[in-house]
Every structure is written in C-alpha cells, then in structure tokens.
Amino acid sequence: MNVKTLFIVGPTASGKTALALQLAEELGGEIICADSRTIYKGLDVATAKPSKAERAHIAHYGLDLISPDQKYSAGKFQKDARGWLEAIHNKNKIALVVGGTGLYIDGLYYNFTFNEAYDEALRAELESKSIEELHDYMADRSIALPENSKNKRYLIRSIERGGELGGKGDPLPDSLIVGLLPEREILDDRIRLRGHAMIAAGALEEAEQLFEHYGYDVPAASAPFYKAFAPYCRHEADVDSCLERFYLNDRQLSKRQITWFKRNSDIYWFETATKASEFVHSAIKR
C-alpha cells in the first residue's frame, strides 16, 4: 500500500521515539511529534524529548515551538501539522507522526473540525459559576449537555461552541496507524528506569529553572515530572517521595492514554517495537 503518513501512538514510555527514529531512518522519513509537552522550549529532559543528535540526524517537527508560559492547543497543532505534512510529502518522504497526545493525533487523523470561538470575558464569568448554575444556564439556552456533564471545563467549552459538536471526517488518506503497547509490568519498569535516567540527566535542575523563571502555574508545569517535583523544589519533600509520585503520575497518564487509543479501531497494536517495525515494513511493501 502507498503509505505517506505513518502514525505511531501509544502510552508514555512505550518506546515510540526509538521506533520512530529507526523507521524514519529505514524508510527515509521525517518525524512530526504529536506531543503536548515537547512543544516547550527548554524542557528537554523531563519531557523525554528526542536528543539534539537524533534531531540532527532526522528532521523533527513540532518541537520547541513556544516558551513554557505560553498556550498551545489541539487546533493549532492540527493546523501546524498539516503544514509540516505537506512539506514532508513535497520532498517525497514519509511523514511519521509520533506521540501520545490522543487529541492531537485524532484531530489530525480524523480531520476534526475544531472551533476556537471563545470570549475571555464570558469564560471568566462562566468559570465563576457552579456546575448546577452552568446546567441551568445551558438549559435556558437549549444547549445540550456534553457527555462529561460534571466536568466544568467541558461545560464551558460546550457553551462557547454554542452546543455544537465538532465534526469528524474521514481518516487521513494514505496513512497507517500503529500502536505500541507493552505489557503493563514492562511499561511500569520502563517508567521507573526512565525516571532514574531523567534525574541523572539533569531533570531536577531543569524543573528548578522552569519554576524559577516561570513559576509553578504555567501551562508547561502540569506535566507529570514537574508536578511531582514541585514540592521538592519548594523544599517541602525529599527526592525519593517525589520520584514515587512521578512514577504514579506517569502510570496514571499511561492508563488514560491507553483508554483513549483503544477507541480507535484503525490502530494496529504491537507489544514490541520489533514486531511493529516488521509489520510496517511488510505493510509498506504490499
């Protein structure tokens, strides 16, 4: 089959990056990172961003887009990624879209119609309301409740969209989507190993700098590592307890990612990178 775009998805620490680099090399492709954390400049270690050397070797898109105090979004990613996709395809290369941010992946893969409409003042007003008040507000305006009817953030978004649901289109043409899913135990081990490696590589210093320059509440600080180590940087907890917290955060994240991706029946799942890689090669040959 004619594969122009290869998606590689899966939970954190499943080995997506290594697989992507290998396949990009073998297939002559370039990599688009669909990851809501590696977009931040200066946060390299704790976000498990591909290294400088790796990026010098294979072209990467979607990295270091903004500073830690700036906002990004799934819609922006979709727009950006379409541009990168075109650039890669124009070179007659395969694009490898790699990441664990489900909404970014789906937005691109299913051609979501995002709706960015939102009014700063209205949002502030809505945020001051309770869940019940928001329900009433919506009932008054005949705006249907979203599935997550107890999630304030979703209620507000529903109102901002005027109750309209976004559109979902056909899957991106000429694309193949592969998922990496090691057994739970192996994934846990990998998360722990990676945690140690991150600390050794200076993730703590990175976190301290992030907090020092931007504070504790910026968008970038919500990632598992920074969230877990904020108490340490404030001298409220020791490294070991924060590290345990980090493993937990990452495990819980991986669980949510798996839940998200399970819904996509187009994904071909593999336990190991080796199997995934074999499959991709044979699928492309066909």
Next chain:
RNA sequence: GCAGAGGUAGUGAAGCGGUCAAACACAACAGACUGUAAAUCUGUCGGCAUUCGCCUUCGAAGGUUCGAAUCCUUCCCUCUGCA
C-alpha cells in the same frame, strides 16, 4: 514492670450504643474526552447476587443490651512517658 495512647476495609484516617458495609483522602479498576489534553472529569471500589436483597467484617475471645466498630472483662500486638 508501672503510666498513658492506640489497633477500623489495599493504605492513611473518621466514627465512639441504633439512621454503619462503615465518612473522607489516596491507591486500584473501568470509562469519558473535538482549540487547556502529560490536561480535565465520571463511575466502581468487603463478598455474593448485580433489581429487591443476602452474607461476612471494625486486633482475638467472651460478656452486657431488643440492638455494639462504639460499653465491660480477659488476652494478643504497636507506640510514647516513667522505670
């Protein structure tokens, strides 16, 4: 050895005669997700039945009571103070 404090569901921790299968938090498990998504939120969470409901629990064994996680007795552990 004496004097205190305590032993509650996976963990922490409420409850201190009935409305207790037992608050709450965390963990766990399942799920949702369309411009914050590594975010945010929901459900379940002793066992069985999974509709009514039934059964076994609050260190152990007895006892008081119509009724006990809650009161009494003894015993077993843990921590603190004095020795």
